[in-house]
Amino acid sequence: MAAVTQAAAGTNADTDAAVIRASLADPDRFASIYDRYAGMLYRYAYQRVGAEVADDVVAEAFLSAFRGRASYDLDRQDARPWLFGILTREIATQHRREQARYRAMARSTYETVQDGPADRVAARVVADAARGPLAAALAGLAPGDRDVLLLVAWGQLSYDEVADALNIPQGTVGSRLNRARRKVRKAMGGFDPTTTMEENDEL
Known part of the structure; x- marks a missing residue:
C-alpha cells in the first residue's frame, strides 16, 4: 500500500x-x-x-x-x-442518509449476470448474497465502530493511519475494529466479509 x-x-x-x-x-x-x-x-x-x-x-x-x-x-x-x-x-x-442507504440495501434483492471465469462469477454470487445482511449489520453498528471498520476494509488504511485519520489512540482503533467485526460476524452467521472487502468494489 x-x-x-x-x-x-x-x-x-x-x-x-x-x-x-x-x-x-x-x-x-x-x-x-x-x-x-x-x-x-x-x-x-x-x-x-x-x-x-x-x-x-x-x-x-x-x-x-x-x-x-x-x-x-x-x-x-x-x-x-x-x-x-x-x-x-x-x-x-450525512448519518441519516447513510443509515437509509444500508436499510434500503438490506431490503433489496440483487440479481447479477456476469461473464468471465467461473471462480470470479462464483465469488460475485457469494458477494451478492452477503450484501443485504452485511448492509443490515453495518446499519446496526455504532458510528465510531463503523468508521474504523470501513476505513480499514474500504479505505485500506492501516491501524496507525486510521488512528491518525480519526485522531484516536491506536488501541482504540483495535478495540473498535474487533467489536465491529464481532457484531458483523454474529449478524452474518460467523462469516466476516469485511476481511476481504478490499477485493470488492462495493457492497
Missing part, C-alpha cells in the same frame, strides 16, 4: 507533504492532491452514502482540506489519512 502511494506521489520532492507545502505559496499546486486522491475518496464515499451524496461530500472534504492545508503536519509525507479523516467528518453529517 505504501509502495502504491509512493508510486502515485512520484519522487520524494513531489510527496504529498511537499505539494501541500508548495501550495501555501502557490494554491494551484493543491490540485495535484485532488488528482491523486479524488477517485479513491469518491469510491469510499459512494459505498457509504451513495452516488447522490458522494460528489458533494468529496467536494466538501477537498475544500476543507484546501482551507486547512496550512495546519497540515508536513512531517507526514502521505496525506491519505488526513484526507480520509476530513471525509469521515463530512460523511458524519
Whole structure:
C-alpha cells in the first residue's frame, strides 16, 4: 500500500507533504492532491452514502482540506489519512442518509449476470448474497465502530493511519475494529466479509 502511494506521489520532492507545502505559496499546486486522491475518496464515499451524496461530500472534504492545508503536519509525507479523516467528518453529517442507504440495501434483492471465469462469477454470487445482511449489520453498528471498520476494509488504511485519520489512540482503533467485526460476524452467521472487502468494489 505504501509502495502504491509512493508510486502515485512520484519522487520524494513531489510527496504529498511537499505539494501541500508548495501550495501555501502557490494554491494551484493543491490540485495535484485532488488528482491523486479524488477517485479513491469518491469510491469510499459512494459505498457509504451513495452516488447522490458522494460528489458533494468529496467536494466538501477537498475544500476543507484546501482551507486547512496550512495546519497540515508536513512531517507526514502521505496525506491519505488526513484526507480520509476530513471525509469521515463530512460523511458524519450525512448519518441519516447513510443509515437509509444500508436499510434500503438490506431490503433489496440483487440479481447479477456476469461473464468471465467461473471462480470470479462464483465469488460475485457469494458477494451478492452477503450484501443485504452485511448492509443490515453495518446499519446496526455504532458510528465510531463503523468508521474504523470501513476505513480499514474500504479505505485500506492501516491501524496507525486510521488512528491518525480519526485522531484516536491506536488501541482504540483495535478495540473498535474487533467489536465491529464481532457484531458483523454474529449478524452474518460467523462469516466476516469485511476481511476481504478490499477485493470488492462495493457492497
